[in-house]
Amino acid sequence: MTKIFIDPGHGGTDPGAQANGLREKDLTLSIALKLRNILNNEYEGHSLLLSRTTDKTLQLGERTTMANNWGANYLVSIHINAGGGTGFESYIYNGSYAGKAETNRLRGLVHDAIVSETGFQNRGKKEANFHMLRESNMHSVLTENGFIDHSADASKLKSDAFLTSIARGHAKGLARALGLKQKSGSGTYYRVVTGSFVTRQNADIQVNALKAKGFESFIEIYQQSGTTYYRVITGSYQSRANAEQQVTRLKNAGFESFIVTYTP
Ligand SMILES: [Zn+2]
Structure with missing residues (x-):
């Protein structure tokens, strides 16, 4: 059973980035809940834990402690970008650590599936010293799904169907990376x-x-x-x-x- 920890960025008193009438914390939660539903309805061989399923304040340390204590095999932290730009980028931890090549290989599968599903401009596979990546004990990726302060990205992010395609990209990528099987004979x-x-x-x-x-x-x-x-x-x-x-x-x-x- 592969344990996947899904972290919708920000929440509660921390809205994350805000622009164009959108708040990062709402978008990340919506994508995370859709991702949970797709994985549970269409795939098998995994269990999921979300850092939050409501608009709740959580410190970064609480999130990584939750994932580490649960013994997650994979962590995905979902964010929306800001600060000038357009498109999709993903991050792994930039330090040197055991298993980094595998972390990067798995990230590549997740990254490519999201780009292909959303049609986002591909800004590349990046590395950074982010808490969620550094303090988690398992392979982890942080996704930046469009720019909230870019008008074309923001208008996509206002569409529920587009948020579903972001979630579906994550689901497909995770399924490929972690070898999840599609449910068959479920009658659908x-x-x-x-x-x-x-x-x-x-x-x-x-x-x-x-x-x-x-x-x-x-x-x-x-x-x-x-x-x-x-x-x-x-x-x-x-x-x-x-x-x-x-x-x-x-x-x-x-x-x-x-x-x-x-x-x-
Ligand atoms: Zn963020």
């Missing part, structure tokens, strides 16, 4: 939707257009607010990763699609 399917139509005729046209490019689809009748929709489903998968690969294949063939979860 990831369906790739390539269109939703109010007439079956239009749905059939889409099915045929997909077929012409080699994609098999089926139509699902879907009711929303009293309206019947004919949804074109081009693939149903037990793992989200496989559904995402299908989204990419469809995109390359000129079809926009999105994933919905389905529980029979």
Whole structure:
């Protein structure tokens, strides 16, 4: 069982960086809670401890003591940057210590997954003498997820869906780094939707257009607010990763699609 300690930066009387109507402490907590849910819903082989799950004041020493006493195998401290710049960067401890090469290798997997999932500008894999990295006894990484005082980054950070993609990037990276397995047979399917139509005729046209490019689809009748929709489903998968690969294949063939979860 891999123990992962998740630390949403700041909290309570310490708001962290503030700009554009955003507070770092709120964003880090939101990302951490989403990360917890994704890891628990979609992966297995781990246990999690969060330094905080509410807007609570915590000293840095309390956070690392919590992680050390719990015997965490990995620590991730989530932050939002400020001070001029844009994009994503991550940090490991800059000292010289046993296991640093491995700490850096694991960080690389987490870092790359976040950049790829968010599309953030990649500011690089960095080192610093931060408390959370220096005083924790396990492999650790600190992520700086966009600049709160950069208008384009801030407008992304105002989107709940974007915070989810930051969390999903962390989850994918942690899963790769720590060898977490995706849950299978949990009864949830990831369906790739390539269109939703109010007439079956239009749905059939889409099915045929997909077929012409080699994609098999089926139509699902879907009711929303009293309206019947004919949804074109081009693939149903037990793992989200496989559904995402299908989204990419469809995109390359000129079809926009999105994933919905389905529980029979
Ligand atoms: Zn911070």
